[in-house]
Amino acid sequence: EIVLTQFPGTLSLSPGERATLSCRASQTVSSSYLAWYQQKPGQAPRLLIYRASSRATGVPDRFSGSGSGTDFTLTISRLEPEDFAVFYCQQYGSSPYSFGQGTKLEIK
Amino acid sequence: EVQLVESGGGLIQPGGSLRLSCAASGFAVSNLYMGWVRQAPGRGLEWVSIIYGAATYYADSVRGRFTISSDTSKNTLYLQMNSLRAEDTALYYCARDPGLPVQAFDVWGQGRMVTVSS
Numbered sequence A: 001e002i003v004l005t006q007f008p009g010t011l012s013l014s015p016g017e018r019a020t021l022s023c024r025a026s027q028t029v030s031s032s033y034l035a036w037y038q039q040k041p042g043q044a045p046r047l048l049i050y051r052a053s054s055r056a057t058g059v060p061d062r063f064s065g066s067g068s069g070t071d072f073t074l075t076i077s078r079l080e081p082e083d084f085a086v087f088y089c090q091q092y093g094s095s096p097y098s099f100g101q102g103t104k105l106e107i108k
Numbered sequence B: 001e002v003q004l005v006e007s008g009g010g011l012i013q014p015g016g017s018l019r020l021s022c023a024a025s026g027f028a029v030s031n032l033y034m035g036w037v038r039q040a041p042g043r044g045l046e047w048v049s050i051i052y053g054a055a056t057y058y059a060d061s062v063r064g065r066f067t068i069s070s071d072t073s074k075n076t077l078y079l080q081m082n083s084l085r086a087e088d089t090a091l092y093y094c095a096r097d098p099g100l101p102v103q104a105f106d107v108w109g110q111g112r113m114v115t116v117s118s
Helices: none
Strands: A004-007 A010-013 A019-025 A034-039 A046-050 A063-068 A071-076 A086-091 A103-107 B003-008 B010-012 B018-025 B033-039 B045-052 B055-058 B066-071 B076-081 B090-097 B112-116
Touching (some): A010 A019, A019 A034, A019 A086, A019 A103, A034 A063, A046 A063, A071 A086, A086 B045, B003 B090, B003 B112, B018 B033, B018 B090, B018 B112, B033 B066, B033 B076, B045 B066, B045 B076, B045 B090, B076 B090
Parallel strands (some): A010 A103, B010 B112
Antiparallel strands (some): A004 A019, A019 A071, A034 A046, A063 A071, A086 A103, B003 B018, B033 B045, B045 B055, B066 B076, B090 B112
16 A cells, blocks of 8 residues: 655745645555645545646646656645645555645645 | 535444445546545545446455445445444545546545444
8 A cells, every 4th residue: 555645744834935745655656646636624625736747627827746756746836825725645556545644734 | 517416424323334325417427437535524535445337446444344336327426334433434525536637536526424423
């Protein structure tokens, strides 16, 4: 089973700043099958990035994903007030298709 | 409109059984991967199970107790949960994975709460 570790656990930033979230896998994620989701309180998760670097439909271009193998990054180039939430990575290269424990992005 | 609507769930005693349903609209469940993800109160997301045609996959924590299935005539996904434990208490989401090139959960239901308690 692939274990995903996200860091930092909590990231405190201000609107307009750049956010960098990391996700490290215990084994290589095949074919870069790594996704990022955003979840706001009381809402279902929302797909942001799939295949490590492809933006999902309707996702603003300030969100970008990168990485391969075991190290992946979600970058938000310039934070908007609505971006503050919890972010999860998920690998779907091999079953079980595990999630990371999440990074909480909070307003500083 | 593409939509997933869960039903079922509720309060159940340890050792009991429950079935969740997820009605899909705007697409056919038979053509795609469909899955379940749960979230315990105040915790993160946990992948539970996925189905694609006759192929099914489960998390170790539920294998042998939970069964995922779909009814194409009703365009509905199911999760049969047996031998329920307190640690199964969570909000259960159904979600669709459209397959390549996306191959991730791009549409989610609103979630259904399952509480296992005596």
